[in-house]
Every structure is written in structure tokens, then in C-alpha cells.
Amino acid sequence: MMVYRLDLQARAQAWADMDVPEMRRRATEAARDMDVESLWSLTEAHLLLNGLSGAKVSRHTIRAYRKGLETFLEYARMVGLQLLRPRPNHGVAYARWLEAKGYNTSTVRVRLAASRKLFAALRWAGATDATPFADVRPAPDPVPRTEKRKPYSDVEVEELVRASDLEEKVILLLGAHAGLRVSEIAGLQRLDVHLDGEQPYLMVTGKRQKRQGVPLSRTLAKALYAWLNATPNLQGRVLSSGSVDYVQNRVKAVCERTGIPYSRRQVHGLRHSAGTRIYSDTADLLAVRDHLRHADITSSEIYVEYSRKMKTSPVKAW
Template sequence: MSLELMAANLDLQGRADRVAHLDPDSLKKAALRAARDTDAEGLWALLEAYLVTRGGRGARVSVNTLGAYRTGLDTFLAWAAPAGVSLLRPGPNAGFRYVRHLEGAGLAPSSVRVRLSAGKALYAALRWTGACEAAPFLDVRAPGDPVPRWEKRKPYSTDDVALLLRHAGMQDAVIVVLGAHVGLRATEMTTLLRKDLHLDAPEPYLTVTGKRQRRQEVALSPTAIKVLRTWLAATPNYGPRVLTIHTRQSVENALKRLCQEAGVRYGGREVHGLRHSAGTRIYSESGDLLAVRDHLRHRTVDSSEIYVDYARAGRKKPVGDW
């Protein structure tokens, strides 16, 4: 784990411990006050402390998860008061009403699931503090998604990736190869450190900190090596991280702008579509799901099966010459 990441985790753990260290009466009073005043910052401090202290990932909870839960908390609070819902006495149908509201607002089923998880965590935190016993989301289920996984965020084709690289500046080219060749997620790109690039190894690779803070090695293609060497040589004093942009939104904006310049469709693919390009190409060229699993660092081969569908979608239909 990098020193930067360790510092962030210690800071997170310190904030959580300051809340968890309160005596039961003080913790309860703080929660009651935050809920009564609909104090978003106060409620977030309690929720964050609960996730770190009692959650399955503890202090290793990811930045993405925390960000999603914070957004979920803010979304729920914005809905609750106008909907006549008391935080401490939400009523038996509040959870169902909230999910129906999210569906009516047009959120994708996956987004509804994340918001629902945040709502469940909020009330778990309030019960932890002793502020209330309510569990309005206990029996609430997010709707199923009728759209197959492979119909969402499709991969960029090999020709699309080549076109993006022809139009890309040096840093944009790094983003493209980190996604479409190495298979990194946007957040993994922004947190990648220069010291974790091993371009002179007999078989060049990089070491990435992925989901659940797992550190894994990923092989580099000749194209990725060339792009990375060019970037590192041009930016020797740019700090410990590979990229100069450090947020997922900045990466998304950069790729969207590049797609517009290159005439490549961005919508429905976004940054994660580059990762899908890597997995699809590996499976198309090797027919080996284990190779996809290893390169994309999936926990199980089940997560890799989607690339069979992506690869098949690009093939000629069997009835094409009938």
C-alpha cells in the first residue's frame, strides 16, 4: 500500500474512531441532533464511522464506495422532508416509497440499488447509535434490470481505439492505453503511481491497487509501453502519480473530449468501455476466459463471461449468407 493511500486510510480511520469512541449517551445525542436538524454533515460523520467501524471492509472501504454512499445520503435527505418522512419515525412504507421515487426519477436499476444500499446503511448507523430502531428498508428490494449486461457500456472497437490514439495528446493517450490495453478502471488510473510502472522488466508490467485494495500485477502491451515511456520522459517532475488529473470526473471529461475530436462515439461506452475493449480483445484473440479473468483481475471467471457476449456480438451472424 502506498504512503499516500496509507495516510488517507489513517485519516479516515481517525475520523471514524473519534465518533466510535464517544460514550453511548453522547453518541446517541449526536445522532438525535443530526437527525432532528437534518444535518447532512453530521449524519455523514455517523454513517462514515459506522461503515469503517462495523462495515465488512473496515478502514479499507474504497473511495468510490464512500462517494456513492454520500451521494445516496444526500439524495435520501433531499427526498425525505418534502415527502413528509421523519428520519427517526419514517413509517412502514417509507422505504418502498423512496425506491418508487427513484424509479420514477428515471434512475437505472443499478443506481437504485446503490441508493438503496446507502439508505440501509444510514438506518443501520442510526440503530448503532441507539437513536432509533427503525428499519424502513428491511424488506425493500431494488427492481431487476431487464437490459442484459452486455447491452450496457459496450466496448470500443479496435479501430476506435486506434483512432483515439491517433488524435490523442500524450496524457490522453495514457488514459486510452491504461483502459483499452491494461484494463484499468478510471479510479485505478487516477491513483496509479509512477513507481508502480516496471517498463524495464523482462516482461514489462505495472502494479495496480484495485477493488478491496488488492495489489496485482498487470502485463503491458508494446503500445502501452511506448505511450507510457513517452509520457514519463516528457513529465519527469510531475509528482508521484502517473496522471496529472486525479478525479474520475476529470478522466471522463478528457476521454469525452477526445472522442468528440476523433469522431468516436462516447455515449453508452464512457471510460469503462475501454476496459471492456481490453477484455473483449483478449477473449476474441485467445478464446480463454481465464486470461480475461487474470488480466482484468476479476475475483471469479463468472465476471469474465460477459466478454464472450461482447466478442460474439462482433462476429458475423450465422445466417448472414443464407
């Protein structure tokens, strides 16, 4: 991770060290030629030097913005969009194109954010003053948020855990008990696991690189202890791979073995399981907020709805 940070800093520093005419020339040529690597280098530098997270920008954000830039350039080539002189409606037309391709609302939102960042970088370099995405928003999502990334029920979590090997068990419980996001599961380091003491806990690096402690259930603490002792050869990581895809594939494989639906829930549904169970057990939104590390309690309110939906219907016995 430290090497990655240093490489990222070095690439951004290369742009920061350019004089203004050279920076404008390089950015203008990259935009004219739609040079993916040069445009990404510029965007990445702007993200590091001027973004809200600064040097602590996460790998997840960088991956998402890189993918967004590549998708936008695909569209730009297809419609003949000139990056230095886009037409006024190209931004909203791109949003509708993404929606027509079947991307969900959250993905469209991330793709648009990446495109905004590209043009912010081009303006920063003095290559253009265009702002084609300034007021562009995705169409409202017709699917209620409680129907997306639904939680796995307690019974489903237990069945998944029973059908898992030791590493899969750790992955499942990091989501369903500790409430970690998929990127947090993938990036968890051994030095962040504290199993000694009366209350075992993890130090988790969350959104905006915020570090917070997360208490462990007895089941998860036991699984982590067994897994860490069985794999002393891993290079600082908790899991065999630090890839988000690896975590997703392992959870998907267990779902396929058990016949439990993975679609529309994925790994994030395990985090929703944790929040729903806490609210069902405590009826305390502050407990949900604290365990899931929400910055705002309004993010925790969805677990009230999930908890209600998972209860037996009052008319079932009529």
C-alpha cells in the first residue's frame, strides 16, 4: 500500500512540476487524440492534488474513476464528441446512453462523477473551459432502495456459513457480523485485527480513509483466529487476495452451492444483514450508525424498513 501511495504521489507530482504552457500543451494533445493513458494520468493527478480526500484517496475510488473515464471515451469516439469543444447537450446525452445500456442509477452516478472529474482536470490544465456535466443527473431510480442489495436473512447467513470453507466463513462474517463493505473486507490487514483482550475488534479503513474500530462477534473472532493461524505465510493481508473481485467471487460461489440468491444482494447485502440484525435486536438507530460507521444517521434509517420487511406479515394467519 505504501509503494502504491508513493507511485501515485510521484505521478501527480510530475504534473504539478510542469510549467503552465507545458501542462496546457500536454492536456490539449491528450484531449485531441483521446489518449486514454495521458487523460487518466491528468485526471488521477487532479484527483490527488485537488480532491477532497487528497493523498488518502482510496483505490476503490481510483478504479471507479478510471473505468468511468474509459466508458466516457468509448461514448465520445462513437458520437464524434470533441473533448475540448463538447456540445451543450453531450453531457445529458451521455447520461441517457448509460441508462439505455442498462446501468443502474448508482453506476450512472459514478460514471458521471468520473466524467466531471475529467473535465475538471482539463480545466485545471488550461486546455478547455467546458463544463458539459455541471447540471447532469441520472434519471430517478424506479426501484425502491429497500429492494436493492437486500439483506440476507439470519437463516440464510447461517446456511452460507455452514457451507463455507474457513476463508469463506471469514469473508461472510466480516460482512454479516462486522458490517464491512466489500472493499474493506478485501483490504483488511493482519495488523488491523486485534483478538486479544476482553473485546476483540478490527481497525477498519472506511470511506475517505477514516479509521474506526469495529467490535467482533465471538463467532467471527473464533473464525479469524483459526484462519490467521492456518495462513502465516500471507504477506500482511488477512485474505489470500486483496482483490474486490476475489471477495465477490467467493461469496457468489457459496451462494451457488447453497442455492441462496446472490443477484441484487451481492456482498453488500451481508453488510445490510448486520445493520438489520442490530436494529431488530436493539431498536436503536444509534447502535446501527455506530456499528456500520455511518457519517449521518439518515443512512441508518433504511434498516428500520429492512427490519419491518423481514418480519412475518400481520395478515399471514388470517
